[in-house]
């Protein structure tokens with residue numbers, strides 16, 4: 491067979507080395523050694539090729555808006571971020587939503603990030619952000635899979651007809667039912683919102699992804715109710731608990747029981763290490779809590795866990811650069827996942843796990859999967875996490891859509907090499 495494109499001599503996340511990937515008609519045609527000719531060859535000898543990075547939790551409606559209305563979040567709290575967004579959002583135009591979202595997608599592509607699940611605020615009755623992002627979703631689909639979550643940022647009960655709005659959003663292109671039970675006015679209303687939202691999802695055949703227990707309060711236990719309703723409505727494997735930061739502060743015995751129930755309900759978890767550590771612990775003296783869900787325990791119980799970006803340059807978070815390797819590097823440290831298995835799981839949590847969580851079955855390193863691939867200036871997943879190197883080639887449906895040269899420093903030192911290549915020169919002596 492003659493291929494349209496072939497990656498030559500790559501390493502795979504499984505540990506296989508020196509492999510060729512042959513691409514034909516936008517699909518992976520063959521993976522093997524010394525494959526036949528191709529119209530285009532990419533010599534990637536010794537470099538890691540992987541399925542794309544996938545961000546399972548983001549806010550595209552708010553991104554790149556930092557300081558847009560002259561205000562910034564000075565306290566670093568979730569509450570100030572929400573208040574700031576509440577003042578900013580009503581003045582944002584469709585064109586402004588579109589321009590920022592499109593620009594972020596450009597940056598994402600350059601980082602090998604080819605799928606994003608974004609929550610979209612549906613507080614306004616006109617659903618301007620959701621309608622605009624539904625158009626953006628259709629516009630970017632040739633190069634990026636966008637999934638939209640109807641997110642009642644100010645609460646499901648902030649207005650009486652929110653259920654109608656969420657159904658309306660699902661009808662015009664929003665994919666997933668969102669929520670934020672811990673932000674309702676009372677715990678009882680939070681509980682009621684979970685039931686109402688799961689009911690909407692069940693009747694629409696939609697997935698559910700709720701911001702849940704995003705605080706340091708060990709008594710914030712909405713994930714328990716979400717887990718229960720997941721089973722009651724038969725939504726197993728289709729529900730995500732995002733953030734779950736209160737798990738960090740829960741009593742160990744309660745957490746152990748909760749995790750068993752979550753695994754039983756096939757609850758999926760998205761942790762946002764950068765934003766969680768930034769926003770949580772803000773009311774603590776020392777020691778300050780990290781505010782992260784119990785990732786090693788959730789993984790050990792068999793729950794699917796993804797690491798996500800959440801925010802970049804918005805009312806909640808002043809940093810970020812659409813790099814899921816930054817995110818997993820942080821998570822590996824903060825969750826004590828720095829052993830061999832933990833680092834492999836961390837790489838998985840920004841590639842395979844979020845793709846499965848979003849139902850992106852077309853991604854995969856196998857024949858007949860979509861030829862959506864990323865080549866990195868690193869030899870293996872561990873080195874990729876450690877160096878967070880350039881994505882030298884980003885490939886969508888068999889076409890190279892972004893290229894970034896590997897970093898190289900020129901040195902002017904007496905009797906020393908004239909150049910330094912981080913992927914090569916950090917190698918352990920004798921390894």
Ligand SMILES: [Zn+2]
Nearest residue numbers: 549609701800
């Ligand atoms: Zn979020």
